[in-house]
Amino acid sequence: MHKLANQKLSGEQPLDLKSPDVGRKGLAVFFRIAARWTLDVPTQMVLLGIRSRSTYYRWRKLKNRSLKPDTLVRLSYIFGIYKALQILLPKADLADGWMHKPNTAPLFKGKSALDYMRGGQVADLRAVRRYLDSVIANDIADIS
Numbered sequence: 538m539h540k541l542a543n544q545k546l547s548g549e550q551p552l553d554l555k556s557p558d559v560g561r562k563g564l565a566v567f568f569r570i571a572a573r574w575t576l577d578v579p580t581q582m583v584l585l586g587i588r589s590r591s592t593y594y595r596w597r598k599l600k601n602r603s604l605k606p607d608t609l610v611r612l613s614y615i616f617g618i619y620k621a622l623q624i625l626l627p628k629a630d631l632a633d634g635w636m637h638k639p640n641t642a643p644l645f646k647g648k649s650a651l652d653y654m655r656g657g658q659v660a661d662l663r664a665v666r667r668y669l670d671s672v673i674a675n676d677i678a679d680i681s
Contacts, residue, residue: 560604563612583657614662621669
């Protein structure tokens with residue numbers, strides 16, 4: 538049964554995505570993933586969909602803040618990509634390094650997944666997430 542359905546049945550309140558606490562926690566997870574993937578500041582900004590360095594550094598302080606729906610969607614895709622890599626490549630160094638390696642899959646055209654995601658569009662993140670989900674679903678051993 539869907540998690541939200543379980544929450545309603547058990548009397549718990551559904552998660553309020555506009556909550557500043559959700560924004561703070563989501564950004565905290567993002568910055569941990571960014572460190573694992575060794576992302577520079579400009580790349581982090583692109584993935585988050587922000588242009589202002591001052592906004593980036595305010596967000597790094599991890600104070601409670603509400604995030605726009607676009608940012609929440611971006612975070613969701615990034616978390617899904619991270620999780621999929623953990624499933625496909627259980628050794629952390631391989632999973633984290635995969636983001637930087639050139640990829641022969643048609644989607645990437647020889648570029649790394651990270652280079653592809655630097656396009657900056659939500660659709661770029663979605664495409665990488667879908668690619669990894671399809672690899673998991675089809676039990677494909679080689680994701681290079």
